Amino acid sequence: MMIARMPVGLSKGLLFLFFAWMVAAPVSNAEYNARMHVNQPASESSYHYVFARYFEERAKEYTNGEFGVTIFPGAQLGGDPAVFQQMQLGAIQAGVFAFPNLVEFFPAFNLFALPFLFEDFDSAAIAFQGPTAEDLYAQFEARTGIKVLGVFNGGFRGITNNVRPIENIEDFAGLTIRVPGSPMLISTLESLGIRPVSISGGEIFTALQLGTVDGQESTVSWGFGQGFADVQRYLTETRHAVTGTGLYINSDFFYGLPDDTQRALLRAAEEAVEHVNEVTKQYDRSVVEQYQKAGLEVTVIDLEEMRPLVADIWEEYAPQVGGIEVIEALVQDGQR
Secondary structure (H helix, E strand, O other), X not given: OOOOOOOOOOOHHHHHHHHHHHHOOOOOOOOEEEEEEEOOOOOOOOXXXXXXXXXXXXXXXXXXXXXXXXXXXXXXOOOHHHHHHHHHHOOOOEEEEEHHHHOOOOHHHHHHXXXXXXXXXXXXXXXXXXHHHHHHHHHHHHHHOEEEEEEXXXXXXXXXXXXXXXOOHHHHOOOEEEOOOOHHHHHHHHHOOOEEEOOOHHHHHHHHHHOOOOEEEEEHHHHHHOOHHHOOOEEEEXXXXXXXXXXXXXXXXXXXXXXHHHHHXXXXXXXXXXXXXXXXXXXXXXXXXXXXXXXXXXXXOOHHHHHHHHHHHHHHHHHHHOOHHHHHHHHHHHOO
16 A cells, blocks of 8 residues: 655645545546646647646556556646645646646756757757756655656747847847746846746737737747737747656655556656657647748747857756756757
C-alpha cells in the first residue's frame, strides 16, 4: 500500500480534498489506477491532452490492461498549484504540467525558461532529455516527492505586431507588446527595446484590434488559435523562449508498482514524448504557414544576435538554477 507524503504547512482545505479524493477512487478493471490532471481541454489541438491520451493508451497496452489512467482535462481537479500539492499527498497520482507552472515549488525549473537557449525545435527537445535536465529532474524528485516521467517541447514563443516587420534588433525599439506577467518574459522583452504591457488574456484581441498595444507575445500556435492573425500584420519567429511540458507522477505511487509495470510506464512516457514532439513540431510549422496565408509577413530573428542582449538575465537567474555552468551545459546538450 502506498504511503502518501504530506507537505509541510498543508491547508485544511487541501487536507479535506486529500481524503475526499482518496475515497472517490476511479472505478476501473485495471489492477493499478492513476488519476491524471490536465489543465488544457480535451481537444486534439491541445498538446497536453494529446500527450496524456497517448501515454494512457501505451500504458494500457504495455501492461496488458493492468495499469489504468483516468484523465481529468480542462482543470477539472483544480488549478496547477493546488493539484500539484494533491499529487504530493497521493490524492492525485499524475499530472501534465509546463515548467513555468512548477517554478514556485522548484525555482531551478527557471533554467528552462531562460531566453534564447535553443537554436531550433530539435535542440530544445534533445536538451529536455539530456544529462543536465535529468540531473535537475532528480533534484526535483528529491525535493518534492514527484517523479518526472518525460518532457516534450511545447513549442517556441514569438511576437506579432501591427507596426513593422522585424528584420533586426533595432526594429523592436519602442513597440508596445502585451506579455504575460512572468518577470523573466518581461525582462526579456525589455532587453530587446520593447515596452511590455500586462493585459488579461480575454482582453488581448480587443486591445490589438483597437491599437491599445502594437502586438502580443505568446506561443505561435496559441496566438493563431486566439484569432490574432485577423488583427495583426507581422509575425516574428523570435524563438526567445520554449515551453517544456512534462508528465509527472507521485514517486511513492510509482515505486510501489511492480518493476515490470514501472518499466512499461517509462516506455509509454518515452514514446509519448517522441509522438508529441513530432506533432508539436509539424503543427507549429503549419501554423506559421497559416499566418502567411492570412496575409501576415513572417520574419526570423538570428539567435546569435539576441543572446548578448539577455546576458544580464542569465546572470540574474544563474544562482537559482545552479550557476552559469549549468545554463551553458543545457545549451550544449541541445547541440549534440
